[in-house]
Each structure stands twice: as structure tokens, then as C-alpha cells.
Amino acid sequence: MIEPANLRRAFGQFATGVTIVTALDTEGAPVGVTASSFNTVSLQPPLVLWSIARSAYSFDAFAAAGHFAVHVLDASQRTLSDRFARASSDKFADLRIGKGEGDVPLLETVATVFECETAHRYDGGDHLILVGKVLNLRLPADSADPLLFHRGRYAAVEAAEGVVT
Structure with a gap:
């Protein structure tokens, strides 16, 4: 039997990027959550996945969302990550918001965005795995250092000597 605390520590050894996932709830109100479970799946067709805890404040909205x-997030957006990591209904207050595919709220200050249609939902134990078909994307003009999460906290990229980036 694997102890949950040890499993969590082992998972934490893998550094991940940090994202915010947004959608609309069944009433048409915007919802958003910070997630580090984002991953690419396929180039043809263009698919990505992420997972949400069944205990999350906005779980029902994401489980039902069509888009x-x-x-x-980049390294300068830690405050935005913290904002969407909290269970709250006013996460979008005072933010510049656009509309994407399916009228999904888009955070205008984030340079890289994947707009997706929900293609598949899979049981993932205490999480729901959502696979999205990428319908549209926004890319930055130039790249910034990513916001990373490692060992239960934010981390920074450190360039190694002799490595070309």
C-alpha cells in the first residue's frame, strides 16, 4: 500500500508549468482554476488534457462545460495563479477579459492560450480528466520564463552553462 503523503511527495518531484483554465458554468458565469495538470496529447488532431479534483469549488462547471x-502562465504571473487557486466566485473582478470559442472567458494578460472544445471526459479517481480539441490558440510575440511548480511551491528556470535555449 502506498501512503498518500509519500505519493504526493513523489509526484512533487516532477516540475510542471502552471496554467489557469477557464470556462462558463451552466448559468453562463465565468469560472476559473489554477492547474498544473496540463499536458499535450496529440498534434493531429490537436488535443490537450488537464484534470480537476472532484472536490474543487468549480468542479461541476468544468465537468459540464462544452468548451x-x-x-x-509566465514567471511574472504568480499573483494571478494565486488568485485562481483560491475557492472564490469573484476571481475575474477587475481583470481584462475577452471571449473565446464557446464564449469562454479569456484572460487578456496571458500570452499563450489554448481555446478548446471538450472532446472526452475520463474518470481519474479523485480527479476528472478532460481532453480538449484545440480550436484556436494565442502565441506570444516573444517567450518569457515559465511559471513552474515543484515540490509543492513555485520554482524558477535556471539556465545551465553551455545549454543553448
Whole structure:
């Protein structure tokens, strides 16, 4: 039997990027959550996946959503990550918001965004795995360092000597 605390520590050894995923709830109100479970699946067709905890404040909204957007955060957006990590209904207050595919809310200050149609939902134990078909994307003009999560906290990219980036 694997102890949950040890499993969590082992999972934490894998550094991940940080994203904010947005959608609309069944009433048409915007919802959003910080997620580090984002991953690419396929180039043809263009598919991505992420997972949400069944205990999440906005779980029902994401489980039912036909569209979602994944916003890839850069190192300067830690405050935005913290904002969407809290269980709250006013996460979008005072933010510049656009509309994407399926009227999904788009965070205008985030440079890389994947607009997706929900293609598949899979049981993932205490999480729901959502696979999205990428319908549209926004790319930055130039790249910034990513916001990373490692060992239960934010981390920074450190360039190694002799490595070309």
C-alpha cells in the first residue's frame, strides 16, 4: 500500500508549468482554476488534457462545460495563479477579459492560450480528466520564463552553462 503523503511527495518531484483554465458554468458565469495538470496529447488532431479534483469549488462547471481555455502562465504571473487557486466566485473582478470559442472567458494578460472544445471526459479517481480539441490558440510575440511548480511551491528556470535555449 502506498501512503498518500509519500505519493504526493513523489509526484512533487516532477516540475510542471502552471496554467489557469477557464470556462462558463451552466448559468453562463465565468469560472476559473489554477492547474498544473496540463499536458499535450496529440498534434493531429490537436488535443490537450488537464484534470480537476472532484472536490474543487468549480468542479461541476468544468465537468459540464462544452468548451474551456488553458492559459499558460509566465514567471511574472504568480499573483494571478494565486488568485485562481483560491475557492472564490469573484476571481475575474477587475481583470481584462475577452471571449473565446464557446464564449469562454479569456484572460487578456496571458500570452499563450489554448481555446478548446471538450472532446472526452475520463474518470481519474479523485480527479476528472478532460481532453480538449484545440480550436484556436494565442502565441506570444516573444517567450518569457515559465511559471513552474515543484515540490509543492513555485520554482524558477535556471539556465545551465553551455545549454543553448
